[in-house]
Amino acid sequence: QVHLVQSGAEVKKPGASVKVSCKASGYTFISYGISWVRQAPGQGLEWMGWINAHNGNTNYAQKFQGRVTMTTETSTSIAYLDLRSLRSDDTAVYYCARHQGDFSAYYFDYWGQGTLVTVSS
């Protein structure tokens, strides 16, 4: 069975960086893309970007360009989200989610459990 298991909660100061991991199991890692989606307290879902685990190509939401890096380690089936220059409004639960379906109509069939990142001085 497919599982996406994320790293634990983080508390960071403004201006710091955070790296969240997402370990995949139960499927061929390089055959699927991974998106990162965050959710601020009481808010909706905000897509941050995605990485093609086969070739490492990325597409980041414009809002996070220059501040985010998504990578994968195919030998261990882990995807990483690196977010820099943290601000208080980056406080959110961060999810990884596996892509499924046609490339023109992707959806997310499996999600990690979420990682709470708190940014506070």
Next chain:
Amino acid sequence: SYVLTQPPSVSVAPGQTARITCEGNNIGSKSVHWYQQKPGQAPLLVVYDDTDRPSGIPERFSGSNSGNTATLTISRVAAGDEADYFCQVWESSADHPVFGGGTKLTVL
């Protein structure tokens, strides 16, 4: 950029039918996917490609999509269906998803 609009809340009595809409320009030409999210949990896919259900999702959950409106229908609503529901499409021209703002379903 493409925008999906959902009503903030929908209320329904137990045993009745809930309909949650997702409006977008010519959304009928796109594939719409729906997620259920309960407090403290990750989103769960309940309908994909407008009408299909993943394994394990009850037949009470169904979807439709035409014109400018997609609809998630939950029949015989139970207390356990109380959750936030999000619609999503993939904007292929920009290679990224678009989410609706979410609808809170309350079971009275």
